[in-house]
Amino acid sequence: MANYFKTSVILLLSFWLAVFVLVPNLLVLAASFLGRDESGFINWSFGFDNYLRLFDPIYLRVFGHSLGLALMTTLTCLGLGYPFAYFLAQFRTSLRPVLLTLVVVPFWTNSLVRTYAIRSLLAAKGLVNNALIAIGLIDEPVRLLYTRSAVLIGMVYILLPFMILPLYSAIEKLDRRFVEAAADLGAGRLRRFWHVTLPLTLPGVIAGSVLVFMPALGLFYIADVLGGSRNLLVGNFLKDQFLDARDWPFGAAASMVLIGLLFLFLSAYAYSLKRFAAKDDRQA
Amino acid sequence: MFVAAEMRQFQQIFTRPFGLAKGSLCKRVERECKDRHTGMDCRYPEHREVNLGHPPWRLGSGNPCRNDGQNLKLTTLTGGIDLRWFRLIAPLLILSLCCTIVHGKEQEIRLFGWSDYLVQEVLDRFTLETGIRVIYTTYESNESMYAKLKLLDGGGYDLAIPSTYFIDKMRKEGMLQPIDKDKLPHYKNLDPRQLDKPFDPGNHYSIPYLWGTTGIGVYTAKFELRTIQTWADLWKPMFLGRLLLPNDMREVFHVAFRVLGFSGNTTDPAQIRSAYALLKKLLPNVRLFNSDAADVLFVTGEADAGVIWNGAAHRIQREEPAFRYVYPAEGVIIWMDSLVIPKNAPHAELAHRLIDFLLRPDIAKLSSEKVGSATPNAEAVKLLSPELRNDTTVYPSDEVLAKGEYQTDIGASITIYTEYWEKLKAE
Known part of the structure; x- marks a missing residue:
């Protein structure tokens, strides 16, 4: 009976993945080798032109921008998220679920709506500027909106929970006795953190970084709303190809490259997980 | 902007009543009470409505009928919104749903x-x-x-x-x-x-x-009106990082064509390329590209000058008397x-x-x-x-209209425009 259940669930899942993930991606792959058509969407000419066009320095720069921004986002999230998760794990056990729920509460509001909220915070006559003027730090509103920092703030705000949650679960599982043993052996705070806490929570750091980095590469509306449609990112570029320029094959080629990049990162992640598992085995 | 439309959709989704969940949860609570107490009634029947059996993150004691103050209230789940009203308007909602189903085809x-x-x-x-x-x-x-x-x-x-x-x-x-x-x-x-x-x-x-025109909008409290009378004035260094341009390929290229003395509908690749080169020099002055709510950006102080549609300019003037709409000497865009x-x-x-x-x-x-x-x-x-x-x-004067230009279809040349437009945005 259980076996039937298992088989049917697996079948259903495979069917789901095949129809909604595999086939669409194969279609994108196929489109990326075809040509653009002015009045339709594609014409049936086969070639690698779309991929070659991507090597234009302008588009390489778009990819470079996006990678840089995603990296900055990940590092900022890590810098903010690690202490956050660490202190979260120090609270009473009965309080922790409530605090975790509070981390998740913002998800009840759509991220686009929250991005608009950030826009009104950062606006020239927004809360941040008004507060700074009221304190007397500045006389004229500072241009916060439509800058790269605005995009970075938005990205970090939206993606921070994805960093906190895996970090929290890694830090919570951390066996205190190791830290205590290190303290007994005379290690200072910094050494305890660097040689004991950090290595033991590294899987959480990596998982969080992957969870932040990958969406950061693809998000386009934050750059649109907070960046003022300047400094194109890969996500915006893809959206423009499909919606505005209607160059589907070119857009498809660019998204294949993006998928390839993500695949690379994921395999690096899987490899690192395997290494951790091997290490654990050896220690056991 | 695409986002504005999406926002509206999301708003609709988010204002949709959460009430449906309540009925089902209440039923569950009732059944569990009977199971546990072998058909006997709960001690605090008035709390049945607000207690949840097992919230997903397992807060509270787990016994839905005992009110020990730890059970999660349903209103916590819905962000503090009381859903009792839903029972009152549910029949109305169902009625209107039926109406939409019956008449939906011709009423929308x-x-x-x-x-x-x-x-x-x-x-x-x-x-x-x-x-x-x-x-x-x-x-x-x-x-x-x-x-x-x-x-x-x-x-x-x-x-x-x-x-x-x-x-x-x-x-x-x-x-x-x-x-x-x-x-x-x-x-x-x-x-x-x-x-x-x-x-x-x-x-x-x-x-x-x-119908209307696309011209230059300027907030005279920030810039003197006489300093900006032509399209070419937009390139002045004093506008560094201050300009708002429409997120519209044809309009932006049209401006550059007029500065260069070409038609706004040119299909000559050389002319398009020189317009691109000129626009590249304009980029440091551009703060953002936006066609969604230009008037809001001026009123909230995000932009002080820029290329703007006269409708938006008129709306800004109603709130900011110091705002002026300028018909550039090279000829305005008529649409x-x-x-x-x-x-x-x-x-x-x-x-x-x-x-x-x-x-x-x-x-x-x-x-x-x-x-x-x-x-x-x-x-x-x-x-x-x-x-x-x-x-x-x-309603511009006849002289202004005589100098203005409509945009017409440029056929396959649009791909050349698009290519340069992308390069401009990626810059």
Whole structure:
């Protein structure tokens, strides 16, 4: 009976993945080798032109921008998220679920709506500027909106929970006795953190970084709303190809490259997980 | 902007009542009470309503009937919103749902237009008078409107409002259906000077809705008016990081063409390339590209000068008297947005009714007043207050119009434009 259940669930899942993930991606792959058509969407000419066009320095720069921004986002999230998760794990056990729920509460509001909220915070006559003027730090509103920092703030705000949650679960599982043993052996705070806490929570750091980095590469509306449609990112570029320029094959080629990049990162992640598992085995 | 339309959709989703979940949870609570107490009643029946059995994150004691103050209240789940009202209006909701199912097919019209372009008051009045519900979806650029309609093969929407050159293009590609003027008794109100234009001779496919100009808007509290009288002035170093440009490829290129002395509709690749080179020099001055809510950006102090549609300029002037709209000496951009019915519109009949409604003088007057653009409706112009009729921002003088230029379809050259436009944005 259980076996039937298992088989049917697996079948259903495979069917789901095949129809909604595999086939669409194969279609994108196929489109990326075809040509653009002015009045339709594609014409049936086969070639690698779309991929070659991507090597234009302008588009390489778009990819470079996006990678840089995603990296900055990940590092900022890590810098903010690690202490956050660490202190979260120090609270009473009965309080922790409530605090975790509070981390998740913002998800009840759509991220686009929250991005608009950030826009009104950062606006020239927004809360941040008004507060700074009221304190007397500045006389004229500072241009916060439509800058790269605005995009970075938005990205970090939206993606921070994805960093906190895996970090929290890694830090919570951390066996205190190791830290205590290190303290007994005379290690200072910094050494305890660097040689004991950090290595033991590294899987959480990596998982969080992957969870932040990958969406950061693809998000386009934050750059649109907070960046003022300047400094194109890969996500915006893809959206423009499909919606505005209607160059589907070119857009498809660019998204294949993006998928390839993500695949690379994921395999690096899987490899690192395997290494951790091997290490654990050896220690056991 | 695409985002504005999406926002509206999300708002609809998020204001949808959460109440349905409540009924099911309450039932569950009741059943569990009986199981546990072998049919006996709970000790605190009044708490049954608000207690949850097992919230997903397992807060509370787990016994739904015992009120020990730890059980999660349902209102916590819904963010503090009390859902008792739902029981009261549930029958009404179900009734209205049934009505929509029964009459849905004839009671709804899907409109695809620029944001802030159809006045909600006008649409509400239409619904009130005819009982037809209007679903208004917005787009930020002609290109994205075209791409969506193309994808839907001229279906999905009943009415769209493309600009001149896109009407030309869509008409030639057979994406539009002819408009039956016998169904439009108010068609006669239109000013003949605004009809029979080259992008749609005889107006077989398009009915003018509003027309206007694209010029320079400047906040005179920040910049002196005399320093900015031509398109070329936008390149002055004093505007470093201050300008707002429309997120519209044709408009931005048009500006550069006029500075270089070319036609705004050029198809010469060399001219397009030199316009791109010129625009690249303008980029340091550009703060953002936006076509969604230019007026809001000026009023909230995000932009101090820029290329702007006269309708938005008129709306800003109502709030900021120090704001001025300038007709650049090189010649202004003139545009006209017309109502068209896509080829496979599901409710073409209703679309005709809405077009005729919009052509009614009192309604056209209202649209022009609220949007701040000029109406092509001669009868409506007569009804306008002299203030608005003589406002040169909205109704420019004949000399200005004589120097201005419409945008027309540029055919396959659009790919050259697109390529340079992308390079410009990626810069």
